[in-house]
Amino acid sequence: MSELKTLYGWMEKYKFKFIRSLFNTIAAIILTTIVPLVTSTVIDYVLKTDIYSENTVTKSQSTIISKIILSFDTSKDQLLAAGIFIIILTLLAARANYLKGKLSAQVAEGTAKSIKDKIYDHVQRLSFSYHNKVETGDLLQRCSTDIETIRQFTQVQILEIFYAVSVFIVVFVIMLMLNPFFALVGVILIPILIVYSYVFFQKVKKAYLIKDEAEATLSTSLQETLTGVRVVKAYANQEYEIKKFAEKNANFKAAHFKEVMVSAKFWATSDFICISQVLLVVLFGSFLSYKGSITLGMFQTFLSYEFMMIWPVRQLGRVITEAGRTIISIRRILEVFDETQEFELKDESLKQKPKILGNISFKNVSIEYSDEEPVLRNISFEVKKGQTVAIIGKTGSGKTSLMNALLRLIEYKEGSITIDGTELNTIDKTWLRSHIGVVMQEIFLYSKSIKDNIRIANRTVSDEIVYDVAKIASVHDVILDFEEGYDTSVGERGVTLSGGQKQRIGIARALINKHPILIFDDSLSAVDTETDLKIRAALTERAKEITTFIIAHRMSTVKDADLIIVLDEGKILQIGTHEELFNVDGLYRNFWDIQNKKEEDFINLITVGKEENIDGK
Known part of the structure; x- marks a missing residue:
């Protein structure tokens, strides 16, 4: 629950849109559950199936929906009213589902953007020692894949959980009102499905964590190899890198396959439970219908409600899978947020801003x-x-x-x-x-022009100052020899420049401010x-x-x-x-x-x- 509370905190800015999406979900459920009642009324009374006693039919019609439809005089008008009723209900339910999807998408995208902004800001302010010990690939995994997992859960799975629980409650209440005994038969196997889903949830969390860590290791290996591709080629080290990547890829494959197998076992078992539950409803409903205890319309209504209820509950298994993954992802992101920023100081005496001369x-x-x-x-x-x-x-x-x-x-x-x-x-x-101006031992240049790289420390300086510091760094004439001069793109990490040229541009960058x-x-x-x-x-x-x-x-x-x-x-x-x-x-x-x-x-x-x-x- 602590992870879900954390997620809700990240959604705080969008909570009203989220609540509106929940209301639209409930509206769609209510509107959808009315349709079988309309159909039941048409079957039992408008079509006048005569294999039931008048008493039984009357019981099946004792709903507000049936009274509205039967208020019309002729069967033709009743059928027309029922058809219009179904069309209106379907359109309203579709509208509610559309709004639900639109609002949830806005909430999910906004939340994902908010998390990305926060984690990027936080990472920028973390200490030098943290960046020394953390693997770049693992950090990228947390900032991309893990946030994407959270985004999908926020947009889809949360509403699916809410939908499954809500539709179960609404449908079960209606079923109890129609026929309490038959309603109990309709949910007899669902507790088994829920317990089994919880057991599966515990297993899938472990499997996903192992897979996620294996993927992070794979990403790190790929990032290092692509970044150092010139070193790999210079030492003809391709075969070694291919073999190393293949080993990490095999580990990821094995971890992923294990997660898939856990899911496959759940789906097979949950499908069997769901089909068995539907079969119970069909057999028991057929028996009650044969005995005349329920009408054909009521039987059809219960069967519709069973499908309406059982498959969302069954989908809880998939939702629980995603919930397990999301919890792991939230924990991995929280591990980054738990790292203390190097600028987090409440003591104002440790934030002095004296005049610095250089003694x-x-x-x-x-x-x-x-x-x-x-x-x-x-x-x-x-x-x-x-x-x-x-x-x-x-x-x-x-x-x-x-x-x-x-x-x-x-x-x-x-x-x-x-x-x-x-x-x-x-x-x-x-x-x-x-x-303090610093020229690092390893000069990092961005995939920008030479002028933009020199201006990194101060983007407002004039071109003349850029030229002056380049002359001091003895790189001005070299830059002018390039076809595009100072507008020459240096490529990724300055790949188009020699080591000496990169160092001199780094010196010019450090001199841009006095x-x-x-x-x-x-x-x-x-x-x-x-x-x-x-x-x-x-x-x-x-x-x-x-x-x-x-x-x-x-x-x-x-x-x-x-x-x-x-x-x-x-x-x-x-x-x-x-x-x-x-x-x-x-x-x-x-x-x-x-x-x-x-x-x-x-x-x-x-x-x-x-x-x-x-x-x-």
Whole structure:
């Protein structure tokens, strides 16, 4: 019931339309149940079947419907009245069914849209750690297939449940009024069908959960393969991916087949129960009719009511199947909603919006992911506004985690981080991130034009500003060489661009706003040394008042930094300027020796060549 209450809460905006659809359902049922009474009157009196006693016929006519029809004088008029009555009832019932379907569709579509909007909004605000642990395919499954299951249940199955229960009550009451004993015979097997449906409901829930999880795994595999198709082709890994997909597909098939088998057993058994119930009505009604206890019209009425009642009740099995699936889907969506948003803070003291200039201090900061080993241990350093800080270290040493802590993508529990004297974990996250420009290690580009991708951070800037930041990122001339220039579509995830071009567009995107703090997370790794030099020179000219963090492996990129931090296994191993670190034995000196100064010699050669050209001019 808690899941259904949750669903009703999601339908809150459309509850009046939903109630109207229920009223139209009841109206359609009442109108439909009157038709057999009209038919019974025609058979028993208008057609004047004479195999019954006058007393029996009179009993069958003691309804308001029969009195209205028989108020006409001639049989012809009575038949005409009955026909018109049936036509009017049928048209009104059709109108009620139309309104029921229209209203339920509006409720279902509106509810589905509302859930999608809410879950998308919620997912956007979830923490970095959540997105690290969740599988994309599984999340897509919850946001698409599970919501579609809820939509179908809201539009169809809820009304079918209401219809089945309502038609049973209405028809059974009418049957009791006509012949109590025969009415009891007409429902004798229905309790067995209901109990069996409940047992089936418990089984189908488990089967559907297994199938849904198998489908989510399959979706994840498909999404990963399609996203990484270039890697698959580059390593000629098609056969392995085909085999891996076939295994997951086989698991999904088996889970789906098990669910189908559970349903098949129910349908076979429920059909047998329903047919047996109808057979009981036919046999018992024939016996009563033969004895003269009921009229032929009443027998026909009971048979019509039996079909009207038994098949909706039988359909409860299918509805219960969908209900089981819907409950699982609601639970899976609630699991997402139960995840705490990273912006959910009621304490206003933790939503400060101080002026951010770029003075940053780390004091004895330690950070860990969940219950794992700390990724950063006792980190301490200070950065003044306008300084450039380079961070180097082996893979997995904690470089990116250090910047994630500054962005509050991960939280620190030990130590202190301050920006311009304000404790970092008391600053509003949206405010904080709006003052930090980031060029990620992996540049993600949308399937839009180059201009639109650069403008992602600020869609209102002029074309001139877009061109300026592209020049700083040393990508302006490259873009102009494209046939459509800045209007060139980059394709899905920037597939039409090289790695270096994507990185430079990412740099331009980060520079579109004048942030007091910039972070470059190994974002120059895919550009050549000469382009690296150009970009850094342009950034130095622009970023005199900007605090800049550069994560890099290329020593020439970091050597001119005001402060160089060398990380190893989450700890600061060395800290200082290039001259200070170069003149002592340590990891920094080892990195420099490995690169063997070739890069520096090449840069000097380029610089000397440029100076000679300038002098020559």
